[in-house]
Amino acid sequence: MPENIEQKCLAKGVKLTEQRKIIAKIMSESKDHPDVDELYNRVSKIDSKISIATVYRTVKLFEESGILAKHEFKGGKARYEELNEGHHDHLIDVKSGEIIEFVDEEIEKLQKKIADKYGYHLVDHKLELYGVKKKT
Amino acid sequence: MPENIEQKCLAKGVKLTEQRKIIAKIMSESKDHPDVDELYNRVSKIDSKISIATVYRTVKLFEESGILAKHEFKGGKARYEELNEGHHDHLIDVKSGEIIEFVDEEIEKLQKKIADKYGYHLVDHKLELYGVKKKT
DNA sequence: GTAGATGCAAAGTATTTGCGACAAG
DNA sequence: CTTGTCGCAAATACTTTGCATCTAC
Numbered sequence: 001m002p003e004n005i006e007q008k009c010l011a012k013g014v015k016l017t018e019q020r021k022i023i024a025k026i027m028s029e030s031k032d033h034p035d036v037d038e039l040y041n042r043v044s045k046i047d048s049k050i051s052i053a054t055v056y057r058t059v060k061l062f063e064e065s066g067i068l069a070k071h072e073f074k075g076g077k078a079r080y081e082e083l084n085e086g087h088h089d090h091l092i093d094v095k096s097g098e099i100i101e102f103v104d105e106e107i108e109k110l111q112k113k114i115a116d117k118y119g120y121h122l123v124d125h126k127l128e129l130y131g132v133k134k135k136t
Numbered sequence: 137m138p139e140n141i142e143q144k145c146l147a148k149g150v151k152l153t154e155q156r157k158i159i160a161k162i163m164s165e166s167k168d169h170p171d172v173d174e175l176y177n178r179v180s181k182i183d184s185k186i187s188i189a190t191v192y193r194t195v196k197l198f199e200e201s202g203i204l205a206k207h208e209f210k211g212g213k214a215r216y217e218e219l220n221e222g223h224h225d226h227l228i229d230v231k232s233g234e235i236i237e238f239v240d241e242e243i244e245k246l247q248k249k250i251a252d253k254y255g256y257h258l259v260d261h262k263l264e265l266y267g268v269k270k271k272t
Numbered sequence: 273g274t275a276g277a278t279g280c281a282a283a284g285t286a287t288t289t290g291c292g293a294c295a296a297g
Numbered sequence: 298c299t300t301g302t303c304g305c306a307a308a309t310a311c312t313t314t315g316c317a318t319c320t321a322c
Contacts, residue, residue, distance in 0.1 A: 074262075094260070110240070110243050110246065114238060120229070120268065120269060122265055122266070123266050123268055124266040125264060126263070128262045129258055131258050
């Protein structure tokens, strides 16, 4: 498996333009889940001539190439994160908007089992938990 | 618990207009998960003067009143269904778009447990499985 | 009677696209 | 070179809103 986005692009035959390199770099360094606007802001600081249309086109391309994951959390714009080994789901703090990533093997298994039960082969899934912090 | 949408409206102090009655009726009778456009089509057959703005306002109001559930499945418009006792999740056939509802107690419990583990109290969640039919 | 609902068209968001200029392989 | 990409602005898709009118309670 290639380790970084640029290598993944090469592996998938995606042409590596200057703009794509910048977007790839920003996404690699982002520990959060930026939406296109936010990504555009970050990208603009490095090259202010990049247009938002290119950012939209690039995240879409990266998503289709399996490089980025797109999330459509409640009531908002689409948000992106780098797709790495090891699937995880999201727990969203409804007060602060903070997003916690978690992995739970048991729940993954259970999902496969359910799809199976209905005669389906699971190709994708989405699990989002929305919660409020408990008082200690 | 009131059994139908009109009773729920009364119970929640939602004014029962002619338009809302029609929308409520259509939603009650719908076994699928129509989007606003589709709902507007169905509603128009009964009263062609109802505007799409009213449909949008009404589904939003009904959602806030806990009468309808809003779903934002992949890559599309928001879709609605009547909210009844007994939570269920969705298994979506990615080929045909068919939606299967399912209930799984085990997965519900597991979700609470995960939220708990991170110090959160679960207020909402979204689980969608996307699958393709298995060959028999 | 009055607060709230409706219809209409116009305004907002988020995202996509046509097109001529330009750059990667 | 040639194919695909970029930037721009205009277009689209879905949803919300201002306002004058109307209706449920």
